[in-house]
Amino acid sequence: MSVLSAKNITIQFGGLTAVDQFNLNLERHELVGLIGPNGAGKTTIFNMLTGVYVPTKGEITLNGESIIKKSTHEIVKLGASRTFQNIRLFKDLTAIENVKIAYHNFIDYNLIQGMFRTKKFWTEEKKAQDKCMKLLDIFNMGGYANTLAKNLPYGQQRRLEIARALASEPKVLMLDEPAAGMNPNETAELMETIHFIREKFDITILLIEHDMKLVMGICERIVVVDYGKTIAEGTPDKIKNNPEVIRAYLGD
Numbered sequence: 001m002s003v004l005s006a007k008n009i010t011i012q013f014g015g016l017t018a019v020d021q022f023n024l025n026l027e028r029h030e031l032v033g034l035i036g037p038n039g040a041g042k043t044t045i046f047n048m049l050t051g052v053y054v055p056t057k058g059e060i061t062l063n064g065e066s067i068i069k070k071s072t073h074e075i076v077k078l079g080a081s082r083t084f085q086n087i088r089l090f091k092d093l094t095a096i097e098n099v100k101i102a103y104h105n106f107i108d109y110n111l112i113q114g115m116f117r118t119k120k121f122w123t124e125e126k127k128a129q130d131k132c133m134k135l136l137d138i139f140n141m142g143g144y145a146n147t148l149a150k151n152l153p154y155g156q157q158r159r160l161e162i163a164r165a166l167a168s169e170p171k172v173l174m175l176d177e178p179a180a181g182m183n184p185n186e187t188a189e190l191m192e193t194i195h196f197i198r199e200k201f202d203i204t205i206l207l208i209e210h211d212m213k214l215v216m217g218i219c220e221r222i223v224v225v226d227y228g229k230t231i232a233e234g235t236p237d238k239i240k241n242n243p244e245v246i247r248a249y250l251g252d
Contacts (some may be wrong), residue, residue, distance in 0.1 A: 003028050003204045004172045009048055009058030018044045019228040031198055031205045033219035037248055041228040042208045043085055046176055050082050051075045079171035083161045091150035095160050098149055099132040102167035135163045155186045175207040179214050191218050
């Protein structure tokens with residue numbers, strides 16, 4: 001059974017069909033790239049897979065359960081998490097606070113215990129603090145734990161967003177242009193990090209990326225969309241030599 005499956009999903013905005021009959025099956029532990037020219041519909045697909053948009057037609061299942069019309073937080077609980085093309089951190093909170101917010105589903109104390117700072121409250125807060133510090137350490141950000149997100153360098157903000165997504169303990173992690181704005185050294189480090197987190201957390205990863213060196217270097221399978229439709233799917237070697245893909249990116 002696929003971890004995440006989309007069957008013939010279509011979405012229309014007024015008279016515009018942004019995504020048309022898109023299909024995707026993600027198996028456990030896969031690392032898959034979703035690519036295409038600007039405006040091809042990639043982020044719109046992500047938004048449907050994570051509940052931001054509801055498809056006009058089609059079906060999406062996560063671990064065998066339909067997620068059509070489920071709220072975004074329900075989808076996160078079922079095991080899908082994402083980052084965004086434009087960084088969306090709580091900029092006036094610290095790095096550790098940003099990660100702890102995503103961990104809230106696993107914190108087990110009630111309102112009264114929180115108000116009166118009971119032993120249960122402190123035990124759960126210590127567990128959350130330790131868990132989130134370990135995530136920051138994975139991204140070499142332990143030293144930034146108490147730094148406001150808005151004061152972090154751009155590359156560190158990107159890493160923090162991925163760490164926050166991992167705090168919800170997803171089965172599927174979706175990364176929307178994780179290398180955007182990074183220099184070549186940061187991108188190379190990111191490639192290693194993506195491989196590492198897939199192995200360490202045993203998760204499936206789907207990513208959108210315009211950096212073809214990154215995509216071709218780490219993805220086992222690539223899906224190419226153009227004008228909202230799938231035009232190719234296969235291994236990196238197959239994709240980079242596909243005439244339809246070359247035409248979509250470079251024109252006739």
